[in-house]
Amino acid sequence: MVPAHAPWLVALSLLVAFQGSYVGLHLARQIGNARARSQRALITGSALTLALGIWTMHFVGMLALELPVAIDFLVLPTLISFLVCVLVVGFAVFAVGTLSPSRMHAALASLFMGGGIVTMHYLGMYALHTSAHMTHDPFFVAASVVIGIGASGTALWFGFGPGAKRSVLLSAVLMALAISAMHYTAMAGLRLQIHDAMSPADMPALSPGLLAIVVSVVAFVVSGLFLLTLVPSRAEVAVTGPVAVVTELAQEPAAESHPAPQHKTLPVEKDGRRLQLDIARLVAVQAQAHYTSLFDGELSWFCPLPISEVEAQLDPTVFARVHRSHIVNLDRIAAIKKTADSDIVAMMAKIPYQAPVSRSRRSWLKQRLDGRETAA
Known part of the structure; x- marks a missing residue:
């Protein structure tokens, strides 16, 4: 059978991807300007937030599947898929955030990150094998790999390249769409053969909708804490002490009786x-x-x-x-x-x-x- 998706869970997965992208890019933009002791915290926060947003988007997207039987997940493949996502995103953010900027570094980081995200997706899908037997169309698998690498390149470009100077909101929207496109392209090539219905003792404790809400709330809270903790305040950015004297363009003009130099x-x-x-x-x-x-x-x-x-x-x-x-x-x-x-x-x-x-x-x-x- 060709899987269908619950529209409200699809919308929730897009929202999670956007929120993780927004916070992750906010943190990523601070790495280059931060002092050495703050760079590690920013790299960690950016990597974890992006990884959590990407993984949660894929997890909620899988829960959006509408199957005639209850969905049950194998715990080990689910945890491994999350760890893979954290490792590949963390390595990519570290590489482009600390190494000398070059197209070669960005391309290698995009390939590594994109390949890792695709691996994370199919590991996560394997966790559904207790509920259904799955086959994947090779064309859509190849397309998901290409989109995964492209999504990674988009994230790194808007986080660290010249595109990082553009609007955070626009960057996060584009990145969220790219991440979601990879997932749902892979899902378009999925074919399911449903197993026999589970006995009541084997039924999962939470319904897919409730589980998606719980995971999404956790992702929102974690990334929100990173945002509040690590992103400098407006005052910290505008005035950084005697070394960097920076003034707002919208500043009120000085009084005529006391002209400023x-x-x-x-x-x-x-x-x-x-x-x-x-x-x-x-x-x-x-x-x-x-x-x-x-x-x-x-x-x-x-x-x-x-x-x-x-x-x-x-x-x-x-x-x-x-x-x-x-x-x-x-x-x-x-x-x-x-x-x-x-x-x-x-x-x-x-x-x-x-x-x-x-x-x-x-x-x-x-x-x-x-x-x-x-x-x-």
């Missing part, structure tokens, strides 16, 4: 809000495709301007492009270090920061620093 600023974005970063606090600029990342000594901020436009607004006596993708504050250079392939500059900052130096700029930079030391 004018500082040159650069536009930055964080958590969907538009801000301004004081150039006087800028330590380094790194090109990110058509955008840039601005480092203020403690945090990195997304800037929608390309590196050429940022460079045009900087004082050339203070800032210099030492590499095609890096601009540094010359007054904040602590040392020049030699490596096997090239030189790098170490910056004076609360958080360690290094930038590569191109061959054409080595001599100029050394002369500039030597002149600074002589003048001092």
Whole structure:
């Protein structure tokens, strides 16, 4: 028989996927800007929330099956499927959140995460073998693998790539739809042969609908606790101490009788809000495709301007492009270090920061620093 689904449980599975995606992406966006001691907590929270949302969506989706017999789950395959989901999502979030950003890292993480989610799905389906014998259409299995990898790529792109600067709400909606598409594509290729009806002693204690509600509530509560505990408050993001001086664009103008000193600023974005970063606090600029990342000594901020436009607004006596993708504050250079392939500059900052130096700029930079030391 071709399985049918209870519409309200399908809707619940989509809601669970959206909520887990929303919280997981919120946490993922904080990893790059967090201090070292906070990164582990954010990676753990993001991985667990995403994994819990993905697994719960699949579990509720299976409970949505409308069968003429009661559904009973094998405990061991169900637990293993959850552990597989946590491990693969955790590894992917750790890889793209801590390693140097590259298409290769993102592609490998997507393949690993997508393959793990598909494995989790079919392990979870195996847990239903006490209720029915299942066969799977190879075409839909292959399609679910492709969609699973695509869903993983979508999650990682919106969590860590340039897409991470877009709306969290839009990102979570797209990710939830991708996760759900993988599950229901796999279910479209499922064929069931129902076993004999269970005896009353073998009937599960909870009905599928009640079990789905219980699991969903647990997932909502856990991810909600992660959100409340780990995501910084608005004040923490807007003002981060003396190193990062950032002001809201919507701020009220100063009174005319007490005009505030004018500082040159650069536009930055964080958590969907538009801000301004004081150039006087800028330590380094790194090109990110058509955008840039601005480092203020403690945090990195997304800037929608390309590196050429940022460079045009900087004082050339203070800032210099030492590499095609890096601009540094010359007054904040602590040392020049030699490596096997090239030189790098170490910056004076609360958080360690290094930038590569191109061959054409080595001599100029050394002369500039030597002149600074002589003048001092």
